[in-house]
Amino acid sequence: MTNVINLNRFRKKQKRAEKEKQAEENRAKHGRSKPEKKQTKFENEKLSRHLDGHKPEDD
Numbered sequence: 001m002t003n004v005i006n007l008n009r010f011r012k013k014q015k016r017a018e019k020e021k022q023a024e025e026n027r028a029k030h031g032r033s034k035p036e037k038k039q040t041k042f043e044n045e046k047l048s049r050h051l052d053g054h055k056p057e058d059d
Helices: 007-030 034-053
Strands: none
16 A cells, blocks of 8 residues: 655645755856855955055155
8 A cells, every 4th residue: 555645745845846956056057145245355355455555655
């Protein structure tokens, strides 16, 4: 004898799995997370300050 399967639960579970797969593809396609963007911005600002500090001053 086989197990009885609730089709509504099965469909919902399948739909969630498909949405998660699509979300993963979108994350890969559209870029970085907010902390990654923030880290890059911080590094660029730090580099800019460093370079500005080493510019010769015109008198």
